[in-house]
Amino acid sequence: MYSPFHYQISEYDCVPTAITNAISFLFHRKEIPPMVLRHLYLYCLDTVGQDSRFGLGGTSKYAVRMVGNWLNSYRRKSFSVATQFLEKEQVSLESGGQIESCLSEGGVVLCNILLTPRDExxxxxxxxxxxxxxxxxxxxRQSIRGMKGMARVINDGDGRSPNLKIKRDWVGQGQVKRFCLGPIPMRESLLIWRTS
Structure with missing residues (x-):
């Protein structure tokens, strides 16, 4: 049985939640070893905010890369994935690119987008x-305001379907705008495929 996707339980846990959802998308519940979940939360929420409080900046790109590397090396009979961390100019939505190829091969892509000029x-x-x-x-989210139809909340139906769609040309632009990949120097994505 596949598990439904999860929502964040705080303002900061988008990365571990996105990775958990990616694993849930690719594997049946009984195929997911507890060690995978342990390591996701061990590595994520590693930033340090004011007053030395961990996690208030979410998860760093270094931690996303580390989780991807760990997932690449962790193999079990019913659990094996390949990951690839993309950054800067590698993060592109152009036809025939790495992101489109990953999706066409049944993988998922975890993309870092901008919500505000300072919030990713x-x-x-x-x-x-x-x-x-x-x-x-x-x-x-119930709705998205001020986007003039460039990003829309959609019905997620069975809990395992997309709940948001964004215009491809909008999200791919290099502007510092909501729901965009943003300027090339700050772009990052993690590609994940099932290999077992």
């Missing part, structure tokens, strides 16, 4: 067509 957020991209990218956003 990870989404799980599940599909893409010529006009839209289809995501599961672990930050529960």
């Amino acid at each position: 957020h990870y989404l799980m991209v599940m599909d893409m067509d010529d006009e839209w990218i289809y995501c599961f956003d672990s930050y529960r």
Whole structure:
């Protein structure tokens, strides 16, 4: 049985929630070893905010890369994935690119987007067509205001379907705008495929 996707339980846990949802998308519940979940939360929420409080800046790109590397090396009979961390100019939604290839091969892409000029957020991209990218956003929203139709909340139906779609040309632009990948120097994504 596949598990439904989860929503964040705080303002800061988008990365571990997105990775957990990616694993849930790729594997049946009984195939997921507890060690995988342990390591996700061990590595994530590693930033340090004011007053030396851990996690208030969410998860660093170094931790995302570390989780990806660990997942690449952790193998069990019913659990094996390949991951690839992309950054800067590698993070592109162009046709035939690495992100489109990952999705066409049945993988998922965890993309870091901007919510404000200072706030970043990870989404799980599940599909893409010529006009839209289809995501599961672990930050529960009823609607999105001020986007003029560039990003829309959609009905997630069975709890395992996309709940957000964003215009492909909008999200791919290099502007510091909501629901965009943002300027090339700050882009990052984690690609995950099932290999077992």
